[in-house]
Amino acid sequence: MKYLESTYYFDFEKESVQNLISELNTDIISDTEKTIRIHNKVRDNWKYDPYSISLLKEKYKSSHIAKKQSGNCVEKSIILIACLRALKIPARLHLGKVKNHIAVERLTEKFGSNELTPHGMVNVYLKDKWLKMSPAFNKSLCTKLNVEPLEFDGENNSFLQQYNSDGTRFMEYIDDYGHFEDVPLDFMERNIKEHYPHIFDTDETIKEFKL
Known part of the structure; x- marks a missing residue:
């Protein structure tokens, strides 16, 4: 399945990603439990x-991304997808x-x-169905905002904190x-420029921002 493959972006064979899943790389733990654990690790x-x-x-x-201490929603989704694919669990990027x-x-x-926008989340394939x-x-941010953190149970979608x-x-x-098989960086750049043109007012060639 193409959603298990390593790519330029989902380069899960690299040591920094492998270190994240080392304790989960066993047949003793179910795919569902592996997904829950790595979801929580990336979230927090x-x-x-x-x-x-x-x-x-x-x-x-x-x-x-694995070497960083923070990330936006797309970056955190990418590292989670890479970890899941490394564990032979199909996963793909979903944007909205x-x-x-x-x-x-x-x-x-x-x-x-x-x-x-674009806001990133993850589609994972468990028990013959795709889940979001x-x-x-x-968790610490959720506590600050008085919002319950999203918990993934391996059975139901968990992608929206509505209230x-x-x-x-x-x-x-x-x-x-x-959803996307790989990271659609060209689409993401067009999307960002369309929605936040003021960021590029001074220099169209700028590639990194700290707002």
């Missing part, structure tokens, strides 16, 4: 940071556009909008770009 071991954006190919290699409703002041200031999951928001613990609207999907 990389702090969510939507304000660092790169359009450089090498920055989206899973072996590079989301709107946040809580703690949006900085988002609006930096992006000119409370909409984030998102490792983006780490916070008080019942206030937190997040909604407003567009779905579908």
